Amino acid sequence: MIKKILLPIEQLDPLNPVLRAANRHFPSAQIHLLHVVKLPSTNPVPLPTSSFGEYVPVMPDPTTEGRALREAEEALHALGKGEVILSGNVVQEIVSRATRGYDLILMGTAGKAGIDRLLLGSVAEGVLREAPIPVMTIRRDVDIELPDFRRVFQRGILLTDASPWAEWGEAYVKMAFADTTWQRLHVVPDETQMAMLPLSLTGIHLPIERNQEKLEEAEQHLQQTGGGEALLGDPAQVMLGRAASGEVDLLAISTRPRGLLDRFLYGPVAAQVVRESPVPVLVARLHPSE
Known part of the structure; x- marks a missing residue:
């Protein structure tokens, strides 16, 4: 609480x-x-009346x-x-x-x-x-x-994966927002949309095969840890789509320790979720001491 x-x-x-x-x-x-x-x-600025362009602190x-x-x-x-x-x-x-x-x-x-x-x-x-x-x-x-x-957060989406910081983040949000009904969501990035990357970065399998393999791994992890939904797509777009549906009141994302943001908060994804979400966004970072 x-x-x-x-x-x-x-x-x-x-x-x-x-x-x-x-x-x-x-x-x-x-x-x-x-x-x-x-x-x-x-910061020093040039004196407007100086013919020598001296700089003085303001x-x-x-x-x-x-x-x-x-x-x-x-x-x-x-x-x-x-x-x-x-x-x-x-x-x-x-x-x-x-x-x-x-x-x-x-x-x-x-x-x-x-x-x-x-x-x-x-x-x-x-x-x-x-x-x-x-x-x-x-x-x-x-x-x-x-x-x-809504005065109280009733329904939330928790973006998760198999990482330890996601596990910590889930424990935190369920403790801090105990009255909220949480839906666990694991979004697997669609490798068929990564056409600009060298083939070596997509592994030895074709992108479609890799997608299926990662999706099955995500589904298995969710089943073993309490259930949830796994799907292919862009994490930011999926979360924003769910938020725009009007069916959720809160989005929650976990981040890595030592100040490094995980892939869900890397680059434009973080800015897009925080900027465009019509509902509040909770960012929970695992502290090194925890």
Whole structure:
């Protein structure tokens, strides 16, 4: 069960859709807000009046910083419990607080239009790779006032395989979301769609034969470990298709230890699932100490 949540928040507004969704999805959890006031860049810049092109550092203005902090603290205090900090490294601030008794980091995304500023580029990658606790993303454009918005996650899809981190991830999600009915799904990449790869990378068998062999292995593993569905396809497309069907409320993916993302979260697949999923996405990474 999720008891304590770290919610990095950029928009200090009571109508913030991610904050409202967090309160609806986790009504009994303690939600700790974290707002980071980023320091301006101190990289040297050319003096506009200099004929020699000298470079000088742009130093922060203490008066401006203090005013920004006070205004942010007042706005955050009106929303709930949390803290406002001044920092130039958002990822570091989020990750460094993750081990302070939190069960989950909750972050907002902007949907198909792209990932919001908090999740842009290295910030999203850094949090997903480095966070020692699971991370959940929620779309900011989902209207929680709609009648079909579910307060509690009822049905979820758990992307799995035969790896130890998938086994750990499954144990975690079933413990943390015990009231959710989980469907286990093993998606075997279709090697017939890998025509650009050299034949040596597809093994000694033809792609169709390899597909059948891997699919049978996946089905056997699922049968031995509690059941589920195995199929050929692209993991991201399959998960997004199930999410778009309206029959599930949550997607869950496990990742490898030491910050290396498994194949389900490698490259464009991760960005596509997190960005386009109409339902929340839970990313559970196996910590080296576990």
